[in-house]
Amino acid sequence: MRSDGRAFDALRPVEMILGFHRPSEGSVLYRAGGTIVLCTASVDPKVPPFLEGKGKGWVTAEYQMHPRANPPRRENRDGRGKAPSGRTQEIQRLVGRALRAAVLLERLGEVTITIDCDVLEADGGTRTASVTGGFVALALAVAKLRQRGTVTGPVLREPVAATSVGLLKSDELALDLVYTEDSAAEVDLNVVATASGAIIEVQGTAEGAPAPRARIDAMLDLALDGVAELTRLQRTALAGAGVALDSLLASDAAVTA
Numbered sequence: 001m002r003s004d005g006r007a008f009d010a011l012r013p014v015e016m017i018l019g020f021h022r023p024s025e026g027s028v029l030y031r032a033g034g035t036i037v038l039c040t041a042s043v044d045p046k047v048p049p050f051l052e053g054k055g056k057g058w059v060t061a062e063y064q065m066h067p068r069a070n071p072p073r074r075e076n077r078d079g080r081g082k083a084p085s086g087r088t089q090e091i092q093r094l095v096g097r098a099l100r101a102a103v104l105l106e107r108l109g110e111v112t113i114t115i116d117c118d119v120l121e122a123d124g125g126t127r128t129a130s131v132t133g134g135f136v137a138l139a140l141a142v143a144k145l146r147q148r149g150t151v152t153g154p155v156l157r158e159p160v161a162a163t164s165v166g167l168l169k170s171d172e173l174a175l176d177l178v179y180t181e182d183s184a185a186e187v188d189l190n191v192v193a194t195a196s197g198a199i200i201e202v203q204g205t206a207e208g209a210p211a212p213r214a215r216i217d218a219m220l221d222l223a224l225d226g227v228a229e230l231t232r233l234q235r236t237a238l239a240g241a242g243v244a245l246d247s248l249l250a251s252d253a254a255v256t257a
Contacts, residue, residue, distance in 0.1 A: 003180060004033065011163065011176045011226055012125075016136060016237040025113075026140025028237070030133030033178060034123030039133035041141035043150075044112045057108025059138065061095035061115040063088055063130055069122040091127045092117070094201065098131045098160055098192045099138055101200045104250055107155040113141050124164070124179035131162035131192055132230050136237060143243045154250040158194040161230035165189045165219040167211060173219055175226050187211045191223035195231035199224075 002008065012033030021027035026041035047058050065088070067073045084092075099115055115137055117130035139159075145151045166177045166185035174181055182188055189204035202220070238245050 002174060002178075004178060008172050008174045009222060009225070011229060012178070014230070014233050016133070016233070018136065018140065018237055018241040024137070024141075025144045026137040026142075028133050028136040028140070030129055030136070032125060032129050032132075032176065034121060035119070035125050035129050036121040037126060037129045037133050038116075038118045038120060039130065039137040040116045040118075041134075041137040042114045042116065043141055043145065044114065045110070047110045047112050051110070055110060056105045057103070057110060058105065058112045059096065059100045059103050059108075059115070060112065061092045061099060061117060061130075061134060063092040063095060063117045063119070063127075065119045065122065065126070069119045069126075091130065094127055094192070094203070095130050095134055098162065098200055099134055101192075102135060102138065102157055102160040102194075103142075104155050104157060107151065107153060107250075108145075109151060111145070111150065113138060122179070124177050124182045128162035128164055128176075128190055128192075131160065132234070135160045136234050139234075139238055139243060139245060139248060140241070142248050146248070154248055156245075156248045157250060158196060158198070159231040159234050159245065160192065160194055160200065161227045161234060162190060162192040163223055163226040163230060165191065165223045165226075167215055167219065173215075173222055175222050187215070187219070189216075189219050189223060191220065191227065193224055193227045195228065197224050197228070 015031040017029040020029040024040035025043045030037045115134040119126045164177045166174045167187040187206045192200040
């Protein structure tokens, strides 16, 4: 049994409060156990210079840890008197890549959607929570653009979510690691994937001995099971807010055209 009483193949309890931040085009207060992230989506009617005049949109992300996300207060917020840390830059790039994979940018028009992920409380899995909550905020923003008539057709490929898997010292595989598990795991993976099980990104390392291929394959299988459940929860939360996700999703033929 794990420290929080979960089975090894169980996600932490997930709660999503949609529309938490009223000024944003899309927002969700996303909770996975003891990790809480506020994800907001903001629409800007312009694109970066490298996309100007090409008729394509852009999706990007920023990530920030609140000074009291952990028990001791951090001395400074990232970007206040110093450049964002390497970890911060790496995570926000991950979130941006993950969410761009969910969008048909050529159908978005020349707008930029920025997903801001502010970690309020951290107990492991802040980057995976940011991806999973970030997709919900993104879908809400796209629904708002549909209402405004800014976009007229489906612009999303598939729901995207992320989770972690660890190979513990006990040789057990554990899904959705809390901090104490993550920090002590022999191997840990962060896996970003779609609802259908297509992999967008895998981040992982062995902290000690190299891991056999079979264990890595088993970890990926467990992660994809977790992603499937998270995308189901995303769909349910969006439906509860009156957003029919299927109306925002392009057909397979349109995605591959």
